[in-house]
Amino acid sequence: MASNQSNSSHETFRLFDEKPTSGFGFLDFPEKPLPPPPPCLEVIPSEVSANVKYTMEPVNLDGITLLKGRVSTQEVFALSNSDLVPGKYEGGLKLWEGSLDLVKALSSEMQDGQLSFAGKRILELGCGHGLPGIFACLKGAATVHFQDFNAEVLQYLTIPNVNANILKKSQYLATDVNECSSVQADTRFFAGDWGEVHSILPFVSSDENYTRSIPSLDQIAGYDIILMAETVYSISALPSLYKLIKKCVSSPHGVVYMAAKKYYFGVGGGSRRFISVVEKDGSFTASLVAEVADGSSNVREVWKLNLK
Ligand SMILES: C[S@@+](CC[C@H](N)C(=O)[O-])C[C@H]1O[C@@H](n2cnc3c(N)ncnc32)[C@H](O)[C@@H]1O
Numbered sequence: 001m002a003s004n005q006s007n008s009s010h011e012t013f014r015l016f017d018e019k020p021t022s023g024f025g026f027l028d029f030p031e032k033p034l035p036p037p038p039p040c041l042e043v044i045p046s047e048v049s050a051n052v053k054y055t056m057e058p059v060n061l062d063g064i065t066l067l068k069g070r071v072s073t074q075e076v077f078a079l080s081n082s083d084l085v086p087g088k089y090e091g092g093l094k095l096w097e098g099s100l101d102l103v104k105a106l107s108s109e110m111q112d113g114q115l116s117f118a119g120k121r122i123l124e125l126g127c128g129h130g131l132p133g134i135f136a137c138l139k140g141a142a143t144v145h146f147q148d149f150n151a152e153v154l155q156y157l158t159i160p161n162v163n164a165n166i167l168k169k170s171q172y173l174a175t176d177v178n179e180c181s182s183v184q185a186d187t188r189f190f191a192g193d194w195g196e197v198h199s200i201l202p203f204v205s206s207d208e209n210y211t212r213s214i215p216s217l218d219q220i221a222g223y224d225i226i227l228m229a230e231t232v233y234s235i236s237a238l239p240s241l242y243k244l245i246k247k248c249v250s251s252p253h254g255v256v257y258m259a260a261k262k263y264y265f266g267v268g269g270g271s272r273r274f275i276s277v278v279e280k281d282g283s284f285t286a287s288l289v290a291e292v293a294d295g296s297s298n299v300r301e302v303w304k305l306n307l308k
Helices: 073-077 097-111 131-138 151-166 174-181 217-221 235-248 271-281
Strands: 041-043 055-061 064-070 121-125 143-148 186-191 225-229 255-261 284-292 300-307
Touching (some): 055 097, 064 097, 064 131, 143 151, 255 284
Parallel strands (some): 143 186
Antiparallel strands (some): 041 186, 255 300
C-alpha cells in the first residue's frame, strides 16, 4: 500500500520493517520497547517554514468537499513510504479511512439534531490531516485544538490543511465562499505523546479521576467534543489515550467521537478493544453511531462516548 494516498479503500495496517505473519492478531507482533517519545511542544503556525513540497486536492465526502494536502514521508521523515514506525512516526502523514468515516458521521449527527459545533471547544487527538477538526471549524466551533505525535506532521500537513480549508478554500472552491467567510475558530496545534501531552493542552484537568466527583471550574473548562480517528490500533497506547480523554473531556456534558477499524490485523488494537477499556472503567456510556462494511477493508465503526 502506498502511504498518503487519497484512495485508501484497500488499506491494510502495515508497520515499517514488517515481517510476513499469519495475519491473525496481536500475538504475531509482540510489541518491542519503544524509544523515548519526542518532547511535547506547541507548534506556532507563523513559525512554520514551507520547505517541504505540499500539494492539495479536494476530497468529496457525500456532498461535503474538504481539501487535503499531500507531503512526502521521505522528505519529512527521511523514511520510505510506510504507514508508521512505532515510537518515531505514528502514521500522521497518511489520510486514513476512519477520518473520512468520522466526518460523514459528524455530518449525519448534525443533520439528525444530535450534534452542534457552534461555539464549542473541540480537541482532535491523533489528527494527522485534521479533517474532522477542520470540519468542526467550518461548522462554527469556537476553539479547535489539534494534537499529533509528531510536530512535523502538524507543521507540514495539518497547519497547511487548516489554512487551505479555512483561508484558501473560498479561492479554490467558489461554492464554499459563504461558509468560509464565517469561520472564526481559534486553532492551535500541539505535538506530543498521549502519556504527556496533557501538560501543554490548555483545557485539561490534572486529576484524571475528576469525572467521578464534583468538578471544579477548571475541570468544567475541558473540551466539549473530542474527535479521533484511527488512534486505537496499538494495544499498549490504549491506557494512556483513555487517561488523556478523561483528563480532557468537559464534565458533565462532554462527548467523544471515535472512528476506527473494528480490529487491526497484525497489531491487535481496534474499536472493540478500546470500547472494552471504556466499559471496564465505567465513566462513559458508549454507543455505536455508524458501521462501515463496504467490503473494501476490515469493518470500520464510529462510536460516541457520553459521560455518565
Ligand atoms: C493512523 S494515524 C491516523 C491519523 C488521522 N487521524 C487519520 O485518520 O487520517 C494515528 C494518529 O495518532 C497519533 N498517535 C499515535 N500514537 C500516538 C501516541 N502514543 N501519542 C500521541 N499521538 C499518537 C499519530 O501521530 C497519528 O496522527
